[in-house]
Structures are given as structure tokens and as C-alpha cells.
Amino acid sequence: MVQAADYGEQMMSAEKVLLADALLGAGLPAAAEEYLHRASLAYQQDAVAERYLREAQALAGDHAAVLIGLYRFYFYKGRLREALEVARRCLQKAARENNLPADWRQVTAGAASFDRYEEMLPRFYLFTLKGYAYLQMRLGNLEEGRAAVMKLLELDPSDKIGAKVLLGVLDRMGQDDD
Numbered sequence: 001m002v003q004a005a006d007y008g009e010q011m012m013s014a015e016k017v018l019l020a021d022a023l024l025g026a027g028l029p030a031a032a033e034e035y036l037h038r039a040s041l042a043y044q045q046d047a048v049a050e051r052y053l054r055e056a057q058a059l060a061g062d063h064a065a066v067l068i069g070l071y072r073f074y075f076y077k078g079r080l081r082e083a084l085e086v087a088r089r090c091l092q093k094a095a096r097e098n099n100l101p102a103d104w105r106q107v108t109a110g111a112a113s114f115d116r117y118e119e120m121l122p123r124f125y126l127f128t129l130k131g132y133a134y135l136q137m138r139l140g141n142l143e144e145g146r147a148a149v150m151k152l153l154e155l156d157p158s159d160k161i162g163a164k165v166l167l168g169v170l171d172r173m174g175q176d177d178d
Contacts, residue, residue, distance in 0.1 A: 028066070032059040036069050049073060062093060064124070071131070084135040091132055094125040104129055104151060114155045126152060126161045133166055146170050 028036075032055075039052035053073055056066045067090050074083035095102050098112045098121050109115075112122040133148030149170065152163035 028063050029059050032056040032063065032066060035059070036065060039069060039073070043073075046077065062089075064090070064093065067093065075135075080135055080138055084132070084139065087128065087132045087135055090128045091125075094121070094128045097121050098125050100125065104132075104148065107151070107155065109155050109157075115158070117160045123161075126156055129155075130161050130163060130166070133163070137166065137170065142170065142173070 035052045035056035039049045039056070042048040042052060050073065053066075053070050057070065060066050067086055071083055071086040071090060074080070074086060091104060092102060094100075095104070095107070100107050100111050107125075112125065113119040114122045114126060117123060129148055129152055133145045133152065136142075136148060137145035145166070149163050149166045152161060153159065153167070156163065
């Protein structure tokens with residue numbers, strides 16, 4: 001019985017390593033990696049860079065490296081609605097990889113190792129939710145942004161992710177700068 005449990009734990013650890021590697025780029029087809037590289041080199045040429053990102057997406061659309069590349073491109077180009085759509089896809093991916101409910105509102109603190117900063121997959125989820133919250137705020141969806149920030153603080157009460165900074169911004173909105 002103990003041996004079966006040990007084997008199961010080893011398999012779960014192996015799966016976590018594979019998923020963590022995927023977040024860092026493992027499993028990314030070489031051609032997709034090349035397109036991401038070309039996109040970074042062509043960053044100043046919006047249409048060219050986006051075309052390369054779309055080529056990478058066609059080859060490995062659900063790979064974290066591709067999603068993060070798309071997110072960063074849209075975010076830094078000020079295309080916040082498109083960045084939000086990618087953030088939603090990242091949030092769905094992070095939920096799947098952490099075996100969490102698809103709806104972030106239903107995620108509980110004990111559902112993953114959110115309190116262990118060294119755990120890459122839960123940290124990916126938290127950072128993704130933070131990006132989602134920030135984009136909601138920037139796009140004027142303050143209630144949604146606040147709800148996501150409050151969920152972050154519930155999942156990460158020691159605030160390793162820095163959600164209190166966003167909460168402070170929300171709390172100061174509409175106040176005079178006396």
C-alpha cells in the first residue's frame with residue numbers, strides 16, 4: 001500500500017515537473033520558438049511582430065511561452081482588450097494545470113500550494129490572476145478588478161504577489177491628491 005502511494009506521489013511530481021518545464025519553454029516546437037524569437041526582434045514593426053506571434057500560435061497556441069508572448073506584445077502596445085483576452089486564456093490554462101475550477105471565483109486557498117512561492121504552477125496562476133485584475137482596472141471594470149484582487153489576497157494572504165498595491169490604487173481612486 002505504501003509503495004503504491006509513493007508511486008502515485010512520484011507520478012504527480014513528474015507531472016508537475018513536466019508542466020513546469022512547459023511553462024519555461026520545454027515542449028515548444030522549434031519552429032514556434034523561432035517565430036517567438038523573430039517577433040521579439042521585430043517588436044518595433046507591429047504588423048511583422050504580430051504575424052510572427054500568430055505563426056507561433058498556429059503551431060503551439062496553448063503553450064505558455066506563446067501565450068505570454070502574445071500577452072506581452074498586446075500589453076506593451078497598449079492593446080489592452082486583446083491582452084485581456086490572452087490573460088483569460090492564460091487563466092484557463094493555469095486553472096487546468098493546477099486542477100482548479102475554471103471560474104477563478106470558485107478557487108479556494110487550499111486548492112493549490114499558493115502559500116509556497118517556489119511552486120511554479122500555483123505562482124503562474126496567481127500572476128495570471130493579477131494580470132487579469134490589473135487589465136480589468138485599466139479598462140475601467142473596477143468591480144471585476146477589485147473582485148480579482150480580493151481573490152488574490154484570499155489565495156495569497158502574505159501578499160507575495162503584490163496584490164495590495166493594486167488594492168491601494170483602487171482605494172485611492174476618486175480621492176483628491178491633497
